[in-house]
Amino acid sequence: MTKQTTTKGIDSQTAISFWHQNEHRARLTALGIAVVIAALALPIMLSEYSDGLAAVSYLLGTGIGVMLIIAPHLGRTKHKHRRVLISTSARQLAQQEFNAYHKAHAIGMIFGIWMCIASIAPAVMLNDSLGAASFMIFVAIGVFFLVYVNLISGAYRRLTKEHARLN
Template sequence: MKTIHDYLDSLFLHVPVTEETKKAKEDLSAIMEDHYHELISQGKSEHEAIGAVISEFGSVDELLQALDVSALYEERQTPDLTDAITDEEAFDYWKTVRYFALYLSTGIGLCISAVAIFAFFIGVNQEGLGLLMLPVFGAIGVGFIISSALKYAAYRKRLDDRYISNEIKYVARQQLDDYEKSFRIGLVIGIGLCIFSLAPVLMSSIFYYDTPLGIAMFLFMVAVGVFFIVYVSVIRSGYAKLVSETYFVRDEDRPGTRATKHKYGESAGRVVFFHTVYWPMIVVLYLMGSFAFGAWAYSWVIFILAGVLQDYFLHQFSQKRP
């Protein structure tokens, strides 16, 4: 049912909030729920019932016109559909996300394992070999991270500031729901390994066996635990991104023109100007204050305050969205 409510929310995303449209949305929600339960009682699976309900109720245009709120419908902001993300591009994006998740988590795991291998060779009195293996595994890990990040960034750039249709949101919601079980299992395994990784270190101190070997086992377990946590989290975020956004945003700190316009409405121009001058101005104030008063020890606090103020200002702009 959550998928149907999310779909209905996306249909009314650009519709002015009035008593009439709120009542129309409530009526539609009740009708869609009744139809969903009717299909379930006929033996349909959950996904089949949800798909049938969404496809049978049509677009927001038909819904609003049928409920005689077409005048209000004309006033809503129409999204730019000229280069909306296609089904094929969405699945290619998720494929790229999985590739990025695998290589990123492997790279991080290798970097941690490099230290573990070094500790292991110290434990067997082979410090020289450990010093040789440390940069080798570290370099391989960094290579995995950089190569995957470049491919991921390139694909995100292709999708940047493009419209995410309700159909894509529905498919993304299905993919996200299907992945939830795998996400929970991976997270539990990863966190469990990180917690139990302390056992080898504690045992080495209690039973007085070689401490470097205990540290090596600790780091190996952490490496595997971090692999699972990063891997499932990145994949889940890839599905969630196409569920939660209306325009694809490559860089959260610098959303595209259409994404900014959608979020801030008529205030979009002021938001762009704000992003352009705000942080350079903060840096200048930091340097001027630090030099003038010799306050280097605590002047960095301005960046924390600036981050809080930035969130406040942007929230105010979004509140003024028509």
């Protein structure tokens, strides 16, 4: 059983720093996932010309995507299970930021879902490798927005509670 300790407070300055770090992590993670999905478009397009080039492009794209996903998590070995007390002022600031982000979150969600649904159009209209590749690109863009806005929203929401795990 892991012992959870509670340490004294996160203030508003620390909360702002946490949100900046989380924004960077969210951007890289969402981009990495999108690159892994978009990497599927390259072999679809290149398979007509060279199977070897298609395979290499897929492996390269997937490798870059995976690097983007894990890069923000490298070197973070500190206190994964430590819960911290969030000061009242930081919780109030977090609630304001969370409420202010609501509109951007809704727009990002709508756009991400719309891109995933719209991805069907090029696949149906073009009915060839360009249509299939376009499908993957549209899905990658949609997934980027869905992952990004949810990670940002979660960071604001996390600090609205009295105690939080900051890992």
